[in-house]
């Protein structure tokens with residue numbers, strides 16, 4: 001059973017200065033799956049779009065989940081191929097597992113770490129992967145996993161998931177300059193809280209109203225009426241199909257991470 005629901009990401013961005021800073025994602029319960037499951041990549045929410053993390057070789061996030069929150073580091077952007085899966089709060093929130101899939105074979109290492117996740121509180125984590133093959137997981141307890149692969153897998157793809165009865169709310173932290181790119185979707189309307197509604201000469205003058213505001217996620221622009229709606233950041237992206245509207249969202253890191261376009 002492929003859980004398409006896993007990909008219904010709840011995205012929120014908030015802006016700080018000219019930095020868009022948070023991405024919120026909700027992951028469903030993928031069930032009792034692991035690296036050994038055929039097409040396991042289909043159960044993960046794909047973060048390969050966020051080139052920023054891959055370039056920086058680390059990901060910092062907050063997650064609220066009772067147990068079994070997974071981070072996948074894969075040799076391929078499509079999340080197939082050789083991979084590491086870090087399972088935080090595995091086995092009833094008692095262990096961290098690091099599983100390695102190499103040429104189809106899966107091995108597993110466990111690190112006892114009781115109660116590291118919480119059903120009611122966000123917990124902060126940072127995963128680092130170095131060229132040398134060292135993979136570390138840090139939490140508010142300090143380094144909770146520090147392991148080195150003698151034959152390192154070069155990481156090109158990233159995914160997150162929750163399973164084994166657990167669902168999760170994630171906040172991915174990153175900072176990157178908004179460089180003026182927008183990602184536009186035709187016949188799409190961002191049905192969200194607005195900051196302003198005006199009539200503008202063109203799409204360009206409309207997006208300009210967003211570019212100058214740190215609290216703006218994007219704009220809805222109606223090509224017939226030239227109506228320009230400035231959409232607020234810090235809220236889930238909810239889109240509907242509406243003709244004549246185009247929804248433009250800000251991109252980070254040139255056009256490599258267009259937040260609202262990945263859903």
Ligand SMILES: *[C@@H]1O[C@H](CO)[C@@H](O)[C@H](O)[C@H]1NC(C)=O
Pocket residue numbers: 041042046047048049077078079
């Ligand atoms: C994940 O995203 C990357 C980059 O956008 C894409 O190339 C890849 O096919 C996606 N993988 C899956 C499993 O959707």
Ligand SMILES: *[C@@H]1O[C@H](CO)[C@@H](O)[C@H](O)[C@H]1NC(C)=O
Pocket residue numbers: 136143146
């Ligand atoms: C991991 O272990 C190595 C070798 O003991 C050490 O040099 C390094 O600082 C550790 N990393 C973290 C993040 O604890």
Ligand SMILES: *[C@@H]1O[C@H](CO)[C@@H](O)[C@H](O)[C@H]1NC(C)=O
Pocket residue numbers: 189191240241242
């Ligand atoms: C926007 O969302 C509201 C509430 O869910 C809904 O009633 C309305 O039809 C939506 N508008 C569009 C244009 O989809």
